Amino acid sequence: MLALLSTFTLAAIAYGSSNTNYNGPSNAHCVRTTYNIALPTYSTLPFNSSLAPGLDPSTAAMTELTAQYVTNPGNFSQAYLSGSNSSTGAAYDISGVLCIPKAGDKHNGTVQLLVHGLGFDSSYWDWGFQPENYSYVMRAAAEGYTTFRYDRLGTGESEHPFDGYHEVQSLTDVQIMISILTLLHQGGIGGKAYSSVLGVGHSYGSTQLTAASVVVPNLLSALVLTGFSANATSFGRAIASMAFSRADEGQPDRFTGLPGSYIIPGLPQSNQINFLYYPFYDPDVAPYSYANVEPITQGVVFSLAAISGSRSNFTGPVHLVTGDRDWIFCGSQCGVKPDGNHTILELTDIVFPKSSNFTVYSPENTGHGLNLHLSAPDTYTNILNWLGALST
Numbered sequence: 001m002l003a004l005l006s007t008f009t010l011a012a013i014a015y016g017s018s019n020t021n022y023n024g025p026s027n028a029h030c031v032r033t034t035y036n037i038a039l040p041t042y043s044t045l046p047f048n049s050s051l052a053p054g055l056d057p058s059t060a061a062m063t064e065l066t067a068q069y070v071t072n073p074g075n076f077s078q079a080y081l082s083g084s085n086s087s088t089g090a091a092y093d094i095s096g097v098l099c100i101p102k103a104g105d106k107h108n109g110t111v112q113l114l115v116h117g118l119g120f121d122s123s124y125w126d127w128g129f130q131p132e133n134y135s136y137v138m139r140a141a142a143e144g145y146t147t148f149r150y151d152r153l154g155t156g157e158s159e160h161p162f163d164g165y166h167e168v169q170s171l172t173d174v175q176i177m178i179s180i181l182t183l184l185h186q187g188g189i190g191g192k193a194y195s196s197v198l199g200v201g202h203s204y205g206s207t208q209l210t211a212a213s214v215v216v217p218n219l220l221s222a223l224v225l226t227g228f229s230a231n232a233t234s235f236g237r238a239i240a241s242m243a244f245s246r247a248d249e250g251q252p253d254r255f256t257g258l259p260g261s262y263i264i265p266g267l268p269q270s271n272q273i274n275f276l277y278y279p280f281y282d283p284d285v286a287p288y289s290y291a292n293v294e295p296i297t298q299g300v301v302f303s304l305a306a307i308s309g310s311r312s313n314f315t316g317p318v319h320l321v322t323g324d325r326d327w328i329f330c331g332s333q334c335g336v337k338p339d340g341n342h343t344i345l346e347l348t349d350i351v352f353p354k355s356s357n358f359t360v361y362s363p364e365n366t367g368h369g370l371n372l373h374l375s376a377p378d379t380y381t382n383i384l385n386w387l388g389a390l391s392t
């Protein structure tokens, strides 16, 4: 089964989309659609073109940029990100999957928006490997929830723009998310206008949801932020330990044709240290997740700070769900209490001073890639119980 699922027969242009023979869990009707998302004029980071002449750095040049960024982000910004830039009239093809429970939607007017993080596409939420254990979409459908997941720009079946600095960067991703939130409310996705959107993010997906909640708090009813914290102390170490490779060199059968700004964790080991807490996962999960790894652009990595760190005026409830051994957001020690009284996760409430209710759940023996661990079924139970309590 594993061998079957990790064979890639798609044409190179689809850039290694995974699981093309998996159409979603048995308890949901899932439909994949491509949406051409036209963005308004918005500010982007400028990225001095001396950073990567031709926008296609060699492995060595790409690695040196990562090293400079990790050494001193302030110096990096000064050298490469001074000034301002804006994008006008960009439109991107974004692929998403709407899944409606076969037994009927029990939450009329509500949809869960599932937003994946770096190194994945939206199949993170429903990746076809033991769906009974690992598919969040399946568990949500069993509770009567409709879900919508989409592949971030530059991943999965969405468009892969050549310019992985000025175009595929975090400010663009937040604009795309705002457009999708608007479409969900207006009936532009699945033909039904949803009055309530529950944002469920993982990692960079949680970062984007938090950023969207700063700008359009009224388009979100509740936030479930997984693989996340407000503590960036360990971020540089995480980026360094990814040991990034150009995607087209690391997995040429999947990514030939992409420029050097598109990168992937360079080794199964660097994927493990960042996403998995050994040995608390099915041994088949590690090779499976690395075979299905998705590219990240350097533009997104270098622009993360631009969408992070703001306080949000979001007034709805927020549930933070981060594994106790999250390497990226806690340096694998989420139980540390920086102020002597509150864990790193509890202190994340400073981001949401106006939230009606900020709660924390930290599954044990769980690394950053929560959905890949043996704890996933319990994590889903916790999230769905939390969401279920909202609607009563």
Ligand SMILES: *[C@@H]1O[C@H](CO)[C@@H](O)[C@H](O)[C@H]1NC(C)=O
Pocket (backbone or CB within 6 Å): 045, 046, 047, 048, 049, 083, 084, 085, 086, 087, 166, 167
């Ligand atoms: C602004 O962005 C465009 C691409 O959208 C890029 O070609 C140009 O070099 C950028 N300007 C600066 C000053 O970074």
Ligand SMILES: *[C@@H]1O[C@H](CO)[C@@H](O)[C@H](O)[C@H]1NC(C)=O
Pocket (backbone or CB within 6 Å): 048, 049, 050, 079, 082, 083
């Ligand atoms: C881009 O970087 C080069 C080399 O560091 C510098 O000479 C130039 O002034 C920079 N351009 C901008 C617009 O910052």
Ligand SMILES: *[C@@H]1O[C@H](CO)[C@@H](O)[C@H](O)[C@H]1NC(C)=O
Pocket (backbone or CB within 6 Å): 108, 109
């Ligand atoms: C769902 O809600 C809409 C609008 O609020 C309503 O028109 C429709 O009848 C409801 N459907 C069901 C099955 O309750």
Ligand SMILES: *[C@@H]1O[C@H](CO)[C@@H](O)[C@H](O)[C@H]1NC(C)=O
Pocket (backbone or CB within 6 Å): 130, 132, 133, 282, 374
């Ligand atoms: C779910 O995971 C458990 C523990 O790894 C395993 O024993 C079981 O076979 C899995 N269930 C399915 C349906 O694959």
Ligand SMILES: *[C@@H]1O[C@H](CO)[C@@H](O)[C@H](O)[C@H]1NC(C)=O
Pocket (backbone or CB within 6 Å): 214, 215, 313
């Ligand atoms: C959040 O609320 C505060 C005080 O109510 C206000 O000063 C601030 O501008 C708001 N921030 C945003 C992003 O709307």
Ligand SMILES: *[C@@H]1O[C@H](CO)[C@@H](O)[C@H](O)[C@H]1NC(C)=O
Pocket (backbone or CB within 6 Å): 231, 232, 233, 330, 331, 336, 338, 344, 347
């Ligand atoms: C972030 O976490 C580290 C431990 O990983 C701790 O030393 C530091 O004080 C924390 N910072 C904040 C602002 O909570």
Ligand SMILES: *[C@@H]1O[C@H](CO)[C@@H](O)[C@H](O)[C@H]1NC(C)=O
Pocket (backbone or CB within 6 Å): 339, 340, 341
């Ligand atoms: C920690 O808790 C103790 C005892 O409740 C209290 O005296 C102290 O002020 C608290 N410190 C912080 C930083 O909350």
Ligand SMILES: *[C@@H]1O[C@H](CO)[C@@H](O)[C@H](O)[C@H]1NC(C)=O
Pocket (backbone or CB within 6 Å): 356, 357, 358, 359, 386, 389
């Ligand atoms: C916050 O949510 C939790 C979990 O849903 C619940 O147990 C608690 O009563 C809520 N607190 C408030 C003040 O609403």
Ligand SMILES: CC(=O)N[C@H]1CO[C@H](CO)[C@@H](O)[C@@H]1O
Pocket (backbone or CB within 6 Å): 072, 074, 075
């Ligand atoms: C080469 C360079 O610009 N280095 C600067 C990096 O930033 C520190 C302050 O954070 C400066 O002191 C250095 O001069």
